Amino acid sequence: MKSLGQHAVVIGASLGGLLAARVLADYYDRVTLVERDAFPAGGESRKGVPQGRHAHGLHARGREVLEQLFPGLTQEMAAQGGVVLDISHDFRWFANGGFHQPTDSGLAGLAVSRPRLENGVRARVLALPNVRAIQQADVPGVVASPDWSRITGVRVIRRAEGGAEETLPADLVVDATGRGSRTPAWLAELGYAQPQVEQVHIALGYASRDYRRAPGQLSGLSGIAVAGSPPDGRNGVIVAQEGDRWGVTLGGYNGNFPPLDPEGFLQFARTLPTPEIYNVIKDAEPLTDPIPYRFAANQWRRYDRLERFPAGYLVFADAVCSFNPVYAQGMTVAANEAMVLQSCLAEGAEGLARRFFAGIVPVIDGPWKVAVGNDMRLPHVDGEGTAMDRFINWYIGKLHIAARGDAELSVAFLRVVNMIAPPTTLLHPRMALRILGGNLRRSPSVRPAVASITPASAQG
Secondary structure, three states: OOOOEEEEEEEOOOHHHHHHHHHHOOOEEEEEEEOOOOOOOOOOOOOOOHHHHOOOOEOHHHHHHHHHHOOOHHHHHHHOOOEEEEOOOOEEEEEOOEEOOOOOOOOEEEEOOHHHHHHHHHHHHHOOOOEEEEOOEEEEEEEEOOOOOEEEEEEEEEHHHOOOEEEEEOOEEEEOOHHHOOHHHHHHHOOOOOOEEEEEEEEEEEEEEEEEOOOOHHHHOOEEEEOOOOOOOOEEEEEEEOOOEEEEEEEEEOOOOOOOOHHHHHHHHHOOOOOHHHHHHOOOOEOOOOEEEEEEEEEEEEHHHOOOOOEOEEEOHHHOEEOOHHHOOHHHHHHHHHHHHHHHHHOOOOOHHHHHHHHOHHHHHHHHHHHHHHHOOOOOOOOOOOHHHHHHHHHHHHHHHHOOOOHHHHHHHHHHHOOOOOHHHHHOHHHHHHHHHHHHOOOOOOOOOOOOOOOHHHHO
């Protein structure tokens, strides 16, 4: 491949930054990751990834992309205790009062903790001969050309080496520092407009706890997800993790958060609209104390709408858009953005920022609609919902009802959630007819009995 420059710098070595570095390594002679934390050993969590201590799973599309960029990574994670699962046959989805009908979907997800996955990806990236990392370093700002039209490097302070500031020259700088990105402020300092920010405030709070995973629990399934629904939006997930553990995350909104004492956490699980998570953890051995997390708002910085943007600079992953974490979309969106970056780099460096920011809009828009649309069903969430938004929310609610007895509908929905297909596929007339038929066969005034959790093969 043709080199686009001598040096690229990625600020932030979380999963988004690692994916960016992997793609950049094919087009730049050298790539440097600058990370404020020290890399932990093995599968340990680190301070800069607060999500790392909560239940995790990788959607089918995310697993596909990581496997493409790092061949053999899926089996490597499985060898370390991760679980490769069919996202319908081996997992159960509870939404709008019932479980989806399971089937063999052909969509393979990966249940593995965030620290274990990030450690595996980081080892692969740092093994590339032209990639290096600077750990325990702060980036107080970027360096620009005299006319401020181009970013030419970053300022770095290595805390572990005395704290003297230095400049790292670069042909391209990528900000992958996450939700707390300082790019808007840096742009303002250089005389550029700051991006518009779309926000939907949700006041989410959740807590996670690990339990010992024993054979036979949850009827041999790898997990279930209970989606939040009005009026209180309480939600939860139990998912297999390496080390024979269950990762359990329980959530709520607007102050209706799970307690952090063990008994309170257990009783919160008991209030979910279906009892399977509670039935497992009430007798399971706890391995950790409940750990809290708060998330204020879905947030999308619209760099794609800026008329001016400096050359030699990009913003990536959560630094552009961060979603309600309960939908587990962030890692897969970052993976899809890496594919967009790869395509843009193949076309050359000219106009890179404009092409990249335009290219990730469809990558973000679908997951954004899924997250924000479901969040806006909750009474405390304010947003600029249109009549079409209200219709879509109603329509998806009806889909969940029909999917209790229609595995094809369920897989169509899961393909959207897993970012294999766009949301518009659910509006196809054939899908609409199946949804109509599925609802006509049920009395809408009666809440269906909770489905039994048995393997799909036993359900015929």
